[in-house]
Every structure is written in C-alpha cells, then in structure tokens.
Amino acid sequence: MSSTVAPRPPARRRRLAAEERMRQIIEAALIEFSEKGFTATRMDDIAARAGLSKGGLYAHFKSKDQIFETLLFKVLSPSFNNRKWMLDDGDTLAEVVDAFIAHTYDRVTDPDFIAALRLLITESHRAPHLVDYWRREVLDTYLKEQQTMLEHCRARGLVRHSPLTQQAELLMAPALYAAITRMIFGEEATQASLKDLRRAHAQLLMELLEPVEA
Structure with missing residues (x-):
C-alpha cells in the first residue's frame, strides 16, 4: 500500500508593516543610487533590490524622485x-x-x-x-x-x-x-x-x- 504526502503549499511572502517596508525600500535605493548614480538607477532596480515587484514599489512611491527625497529626509x-x-x-x-x-x-x-x-x-x-x-x-x-x-x-x-x-x-x-x-x-x-x-x-x-x- 503506497501512501502519498500532500505537497506543502508555497511559502507566502511575509507581510511587513508599512514602516518596515519603507525602511527596506530606502535602504535598497541608497545602495542602488550609490552604485549606479541617481540618473542610471531604474525603479526596477530598486524594486529588485528590495525584493518587491515593480507594482509593489509603486504602491509606496510614485517616482524615483520621491524615493530620493524621502531618502534625504530620513537619512x-x-x-x-x-x-x-x-x-x-x-x-x-x-x-x-x-x-x-x-x-x-x-x-x-x-x-x-x-x-x-x-x-x-x-x-x-x-x-x-x-x-x-x-x-x-x-x-x-x-x-x-x-x-x-x-x-x-x-x-x-x-x-x-x-x-x-x-x-x-x-x-x-x-x-x-x-x-x-x-x-x-x-x-x-x-x-x-x-x-x-x-x-x-x-x-x-x-x-x-x-x-x-x-
């Protein structure tokens, strides 16, 4: 008699508090801006560094300018x-x-x-x-x-x-x-x-x- 083990459901991405997610994005942006410069950095780069989809990033920031502004204010x-x-x-x-x-x-x-x-x-x-x-x-x-x-x-x-x-x-x-x-x-x-x-x-x-x- 064979037995089957039900596959585990895929791991769900942990939902972070808004403040923690913002901190994560700012840290990612600081790294990307430092490595590539402000002009060459794309929103996709920041999203990838922060472990977010591009849509997820846009849910928090409307533009690269807004991210840069927030970075200056916070850091x-x-x-x-x-x-x-x-x-x-x-x-x-x-x-x-x-x-x-x-x-x-x-x-x-x-x-x-x-x-x-x-x-x-x-x-x-x-x-x-x-x-x-x-x-x-x-x-x-x-x-x-x-x-x-x-x-x-x-x-x-x-x-x-x-x-x-x-x-x-x-x-x-x-x-x-x-x-x-x-x-x-x-x-x-x-x-x-x-x-x-x-x-x-x-x-x-x-x-x-x-x-x-x-």
Missing part, C-alpha cells in the same frame, strides 16, 4: 533635540554638550549617513530641485531652531556671547569634517583621530559657550 535629517540647550530639565551645560557630541558623532559616522552624504555631493547637480527642497525644509529649519535656542540661552545667561551663538552652523562643523574625511579615507584610516577630534570638539564648545564668571 540626512539632524535629530538632536535643540530644546536641550535651554537646560530646562536640570542638565548642566557640560551634560548637554556631551549629549550633543555623542549624538552628532554617532550620526555622522553611521555608514548610511556617509553613503547618503556622498550621494548628496555627487548627485546634487542632477536633482537640484530635490536637494534645494531638502535644504529649505530640513537643514535650514533645523539650524534656524538651533539658532533661536542659543539666542534664548544667551538672553537667560546660560551661555556666553560667542561666534557659536551668532552662527549655529559652527556647532556641527568639526563633526561634518569627520564625516567628510571618513567618506574620503574610510573608517579604518580615521578611527584613531576621531576620538581626539570628539574630545577637542567638546572642549571647544565648552570654552565658547560656558558663561564667564563675574
């Missing part, structure tokens, strides 16, 4: 809470500076951040409208808020008047230098100098922000 958006400069939660200036340094350097040395920064530099002339939109909506908005916080702190006597309170971009300048050198020379070549740069950056902020004792 290159500063996220340090500028309200912390106000010291309203009882933190000292030294604690806020340490938190700012840790947060900023963790962000600018992240491999995805480095890849997106390289993409921004190399592809900005091919998608200037998208880069300009990111600058206005993300970078300029964040720096304006940071500038406002620093001016309020100066008015309350929490920080001193210095070039940092006049130009908020200077707060992050050494960290961006770290990101650029890592982008050019790689992690291994810059790892040792990074610790010294972080330490010096923190010291610089304290010396230029700490109020002068009367």
